[in-house]
Amino acid sequence: MKTPKRLEQALIKLYNAFHNNQLNPECCSACAVGNILDNHDSWKHLSDEHGSTELNYIGKVHQQLGRRFNGYTPLELLQIEKIFLEACGFIVPLCHYNPKPLNSTNKDMLFNGLCAVVDYLCELEGIYNVMDYSKIFEFENEDPVYQFEVIYQ
Structure with a gap:
């Protein structure tokens, strides 16, 4: 499966922001x-409010014109x-x-936020959540459904 460009770019930016301590929900x-x-x-x-999903006049104009921002x-x-x-x-709007x-800026809290965002970004693309690791634990008749090659060094 090929990752759509806008998703890939968003994931890279969010990953870097998280690991470089440049993620702040209030900014x-x-x-x-x-x-x-x-x-x-x-x-x-x-x-008009941070955390609201209601477009104001400017937002409605951009939406109706089909404007996209980084996709x-x-x-x-x-x-x-x-x-x-x-x-x-947080309780929204802020x-x-x-x-x-x-x-x-607690790392655990930010991680929870990022997990929710990644889930939504994948939903927008119509693909499975790229962070969903539950598939690797699926089994059938007590055997794993997916096999992984384990390399010992």
Whole structure:
């Protein structure tokens, strides 16, 4: 199976951001969508609230014109961000009176957010979740369904 280009690029950017400690759910240029869009925060003008999936006037215009940002429509971008924030423990849309996690850059929390985003990105492409490792544990008649070559060094 060939990975679609926009998915591959998004996964590389999210992977690098995670491992380089450049992923921050509260920063529009360092969140999931900010990283997918090359650390630009211009996407925040598509909606009036961070974490909302409701397009504002500017977002609706871009959506109706068929505009894509690194392969993703405005609605897809807003949904990606909402999924990321919620999986990281935030209540969306973000605002000063909603509770939020104590440490918004906790690696475990960010990993949960990324897992949810990757699942959604794969769903957009119509492919199985590339992070789903459950298949390697499938068995039939007490034998593994999939065989792997184990190389000892």
